[in-house]
Amino acid sequence: MATTETATPALEGPSKTPRHQNGRWSGYRRLLWARMLELKREPEVIFWVFVFPLLLAFGLGIAFRNKPANSTSIAVVAGPGATNTLAMLQSSASHSQFQVTVLDRDAALHGFRFGKFDLVIEPREDGSYTFDYDPARPESVLSRAETDSALQTAAGRKDPVVTTSQASSEPGSRYIDFLIPGLLGMNLMNSGMWGIGFALVEMRQRKLLKRFVATPMRRTDFLFALASSRLVLMVIEVGLLLGFGVLVFHMPVAGSILSVIFLGTLGAISFGGIGLLTASRAQKIESVSGLINLVMMPMWIFSGVFFSYEHFPAISHPFIRALPLTALNDALRATILEGASLASQSGRLLVLALWGGISFVLALRWFRWT
Amino acid sequence: MALPVECIDLRKTYDGKVEAVRGLSLQIEAGECFGLLGPNGAGKTTTIEILEGLLAPTSGQVRLFGRNWTENPRQLREWIGISLQETRLSEKLTVCETIELFASFYLEPRSSADVLEELQLTEKADSWVGKLSGGQKQRLAVATALVGNPRILFLDEPTTGLDPQSRRQLWEIVRRFQTNGGTVLLTTHYMDEAERLCDRLAIVDHGQIIAEGTAADLIDRLGGHHVVEFEVAGGADVDGVERWRSLPSVEGVREESSAICLNVREPHLTIPALLDAVKRHGHRLEHLSTRQASLEDVFVRLTGRHLRED
Numbered sequence: 109m110a111t112t113e114t115a116t117p118a119l120e121g122p123s124k125t126p127r128h129q130n131g132r133w134s135g136y137r138r139l140l141w142a143r144m145l146e147l148k149r150e151p152e153v154i155f156w157v158f159v160f161p162l163l164l165a166f167g168l169g170i171a172f173r174n175k176p177a178n179s180t181s182i183a184v185v186a187g188p189g190a191t192n193t194l195a196m197l198q199s200s201a202s203h204s205q206f207q208v209t210v211l212d213r214d215a216a217l218h219g220f221r222f223g224k225f226d227l228v229i230e231p232r233e234d235g236s237y238t239f240d241y242d243p244a245r246p247e248s249v250l251s252r253a254e255t256d257s258a259l260q261t262a263a264g265r266k267d268p269v270v271t272t273s274q275a276s277s278e279p280g281s282r283y284i285d286f287l288i289p290g291l292l293g294m295n296l297m298n299s300g301m302w303g304i305g306f307a308l309v310e311m312r313q314r315k316l317l318k319r320f321v322a323t324p325m326r327r328t329d330f331l332f333a334l335a336s337s338r339l340v341l342m343v344i345e346v347g348l349l350l351g352f353g354v355l356v357f358h359m360p361v362a363g364s365i366l367s368v369i370f371l372g373t374l375g376a377i378s379f380g381g382i383g384l385l386t387a388s389r390a391q392k393i394e395s396v397s398g399l400i401n402l403v404m405m406p407m408w409i410f411s412g413v414f415f416s417y418e419h420f421p422a423i424s425h426p427f428i429r430a431l432p433l434t435a436l437n438d439a440l441r442a443t444i445l446e447g448a449s450l451a452s453q454s455g456r457l458l459v460l461a462l463w464g465g466i467s468f469v470l471a472l473r474w475f476r477w478t
Numbered sequence: 479m480a481l482p483v484e485c486i487d488l489r490k491t492y493d494g495k496v497e498a499v500r501g502l503s504l505q506i507e508a509g510e511c512f513g514l515l516g517p518n519g520a521g522k523t524t525t526i527e528i529l530e531g532l533l534a535p536t537s538g539q540v541r542l543f544g545r546n547w548t549e550n551p552r553q554l555r556e557w558i559g560i561s562l563q564e565t566r567l568s569e570k571l572t573v574c575e576t577i578e579l580f581a582s583f584y585l586e587p588r589s590s591a592d593v594l595e596e597l598q599l600t601e602k603a604d605s606w607v608g609k610l611s612g613g614q615k616q617r618l619a620v621a622t623a624l625v626g627n628p629r630i631l632f633l634d635e636p637t638t639g640l641d642p643q644s645r646r647q648l649w650e651i652v653r654r655f656q657t658n659g660g661t662v663l664l665t666t667h668y669m670d671e672a673e674r675l676c677d678r679l680a681i682v683d684h685g686q687i688i689a690e691g692t693a694a695d696l697i698d699r700l701g702g703h704h705v706v707e708f709e710v711a712g713g714a715d716v717d718g719v720e721r722w723r724s725l726p727s728v729e730g731v732r733e734e735s736s737a738i739c740l741n742v743r744e745p746h747l748t749i750p751a752l753l754d755a756v757k758r759h760g761h762r763l764e765h766l767s768t769r770q771a772s773l774e775d776v777f778v779r780l781t782g783r784h785l786r787e788d
Contacts, residue, residue: 130585138582142571149570149606314566322532322562323626324555325583478532 135325139333144340157303157341161295162352168414169284169357180251181207182227183216189231193259200258226251285360288353289440290413295345296372297407297433300379301400303338305387309396312387318478327477335380342376343369350444362447370450371443374457375436378464382432385467388474407433435459480544482506482630482661483529488538490524490685498524499535500685506630506678511652511662513676515669515773517783521685522665523563526634529663530560543629556585559628561619563635569608573599573618576607577625584626597621597651613644620651631655633664637671649675669773681777688780693773700776702729702741706748706768709737710761725751730779741771741779 147153182197184190190210197206211219216228220240226248228240237259242248261267311317320330346368353359361368386403390396410417410424411433420428428434435456442448450457483506490499499521506512514522527533529540531547531554540546542554567576574590581587594600597617602610610618616636623631633652637645652662652675666672672679673693680690689696697703719733722740727748730741742748745768756763778784 128587128589130582130587134582138579142568142575142579145575146568146570315562315564316567318532319560319562319565319567319622320583322530322555322558322560323580323583324552324585 133329136329136333139325139330140336143333143337147337147341153303157295157299157345158348161291161345161349165284165288165291165349165352166356168287172283172287179205179207180226180247180254181224182209182229182251182255183219183225184208184210185213185216185228185230186210187231188233189235193229193231193237196259196262197255199262201261202254202258205254206258227255229255282357284353284357285445286416286441287414288349288357288359289444290437292346292349292372293375293411293433293437293440294408294413295349296342296375296436297379297404299341299345300338300376301383301386301404303341304334304380304383305396305400306383306393307334308384308387309390309393312476312478313391313393321477331384335377338376338380339373342372346372361444363443363449367443367450368440371436371439374460374464375432375440378432378436378460378467381464381467381471384471384475388471389476391476407431410434412437430459432460432463479508480541482508482510482543483512483663484539484541485529486539488525488528488540489536490521490528490533491536498685499528501538502682502685502687503538504680504687504690506661506663508661509656509659510677511656511664511675513672513679514663514665514682515667515672515676515679515777516665516682517667520682522682523634524685525682526632526663526665530558530632531555556626557629558632559623559626559630560632561616561623561634561636563638565619567607567615567618567622569606571607572604573607573610574603576618577621580622581625586627587625588627590625593621593625596624596654598647611644613640613647616640616644616648617651620648624651624655628660630661630663633662635665635667637666637668645671669777673773679773681773681780683777683781689776696773696776697771700779702743702771702775704742704745704768705771705775706740706742706745706752706766707734707737708740708752708766709764710756711764722752722755725755732778732782737765739775741775742768 184193194208194210197203197208200206209216209219209225213230216225217240219225220228220242226241226245230238230240232238239252239255241252308317321327350359350361350368354361382403383400386399387396390399407413410420410428411431412428413433417425417428417434429438439453439456439460442453443450483504486503488499488502489497491497502521502525504512514525516522524533528535529542531540531551543557545554547554571579574594577590577593581590591600594603597620599614599617599621602614607615607618620631620633620636623633631652636652637648640648649671652664656662664671664675676693678690678692679696680687681696682688689700691699719731719738722728722738723731725740725748727742727744728740729743732739740748740752749766749768752766753763774784
């Protein structure tokens with residue numbers, strides 16, 4: 109810098125305090141600190157990022173909790189044979205799983221249609237039985253088979269082969285165990301897209317980005333700080349949801365916590381990159397909101413958050429697995445539930461890295477600061 | 479010594495058709511407060527944002543302190559302080575946190591406490607930005623510009639929408655910065671602001687400078703020293719407003735609704751002649767006043783329009 113320039117005004121100005129020199133990373137540190145303060149002071153962020161996933165996990169965990177011993181709800185049509193039918197079901201070895209109600213025919217069929225009963229038994233005068241069941245409802249089909257078997261045994265059938273059954277509803281294979289890693293993945297996607305994408309467009313709309321780039325602030329510092337704030341939140345998100353699963357639903361964590369944190373980091377960075385790309389040019393928060401939903405919608409549906417994507421036709425599986433959220437969910441499930449090593453999941457990690465990396469490069473090319 | 483601001487034949491065309499700036503050149507001396515005065519849409523903001531390095535000109539050259547934006551962007555960013563026309567700073571940060579955030583971007587910032595005190599924001603240091611009044615927000619915006627200890631301050635419409643007291647406070651801040659050796663470039667569409675604050679100013683219209691000089695000089699050259707405003711009634715209006723041009727010492731005539739405005743060099747020569755003429759034509763004088771000419775008169779004289787058409 110030339111020394112012949114005009115003296116900087118404040119040298120003779122009102123600031124008499126000794127001059128403070130800022131280091132290389134002072135901007136980054138302040139940006140990160142400011143971002144964390146803002147997030148902490150935004151009640152909506154606390155709710156959507158931390159409370160909402162817990163509520164969702166809790167609600168779904170309760171709704172789909174394993175029912176006691178596969179109980180099946182049966183209506184017996186009132187009549188001469190009803191008492192005998194009840195006695196026969198009671199005498200069955202598996203009587204505890206039958207919840208039997210005696211009703212007149214109309215009430216029984218009405219209850220059946222509304223899903224209150226899985227099966228309606230109508231005893232005939234000649235000692236035979238008619239089952240009313242719905243072949244499209246698995247629990248109805250199941251109930252018919254169980255009831256039939258119980259009645260036949262009670263009537264004196266001898267089974268030629270001895271079988272024993274073992275219940276397998278141990279922690280690790282229940283719906284809640286499937287759900288929590290999926291919610292974790294979805295949460296990382298949501299907060300990556302909104303926390304990076306939406307936040308950036310909002311700052312652009314407020315002309316804050318423009319104001320920042322009018323200072324000597326390094327643009328990379330700004331983006332790093334934003335990404336760092338996401339990583340801090342990610343650790344809290346992962347910790348809360350996993351801790352909740354372990355404490356409330358006794359979910360086992362087979363893999364190492366470090367692997368889970370690594371996956372969380374990769375997921376957060378990947379969705380941060382996609383969020384950055386989504387936000388690279390939009391000028392209004394309305395338009396970026398639409399874009400974010402458009403990007404996330406397919407993954408909500410296909411990536412196996414609430415139910416397995418195996419339900420979709422096999423031909424679609426390669427495409428579904430190429431989605432970043434599918435890769436993240438599969439990797440989280442394999443690590444948390446089965447203890448799979450990261451090395452065994454290189455394909456999924458690659459999918460995540462590619463989505464994040466390509467988005468990031470494109471975003472930097474197109475990004476508008478003003 | 480290199481000028482703080484020098485630009486030559488600046489042009490900016492948006493989308494290949496809208497010409498926001500059309501060949502604008504200016505030079506600002508060190509320690510000067512320079513104003514760009516013009517109506518909304520005249521190209522002031524485009525010009526100042528090109529000078530600030532936030533927009534690239536379509537053609538033309540910009541030099542700040544002898545350097546250009548393509549070769550020395552970081553150095554120049556350290557030297558300038560800006561306040562954009564509209565920035566909504568983070569509402570959930572406190573005043574002090576905001577200043578310290580901006581301070582952290584500069585190599586050698588001023589102390590935040592000093593800046594807050596200078597801008598009378600010390601009391602509000604721990605308030606959230608969202609809770610500040612309009613005037614306080616604007617002072618904070620200027621504080622974020624001053625904390626980097628700039629050599630030149632760019633202020634885009636710094637007092638638009640502020641109450642009179644807040645405006646005066648901001649003028650004080652600008653003057654103090656100037657007293658300490660700083661250079662200021664501001665845009666405004668308030669003539670009084672330009673007249674009181676700026677050492678020199680350029681009147682901008684349709685992306686070009688149409689007049690440049692000190693306020694007094696512009697008024698002197700283009701406005702006439704005084705304005706005589708009067709209304710007449712009755713009598714035959716034979717040759718419209720033009721007949722008043724022949725009165726002694728009149729430099730310009732225009733009609734404004736029902737009144738006639740004369741730009742006059744020496745009112746003591748014009749007024750007796752005006753009274754005679756009114757009597758001779760059988761008119762009745764309904765109203766007569768004289769005032770010092772202002773920049774508004776200069777602008778109207780140059781463009782036929784008022785600065786603020788509202």
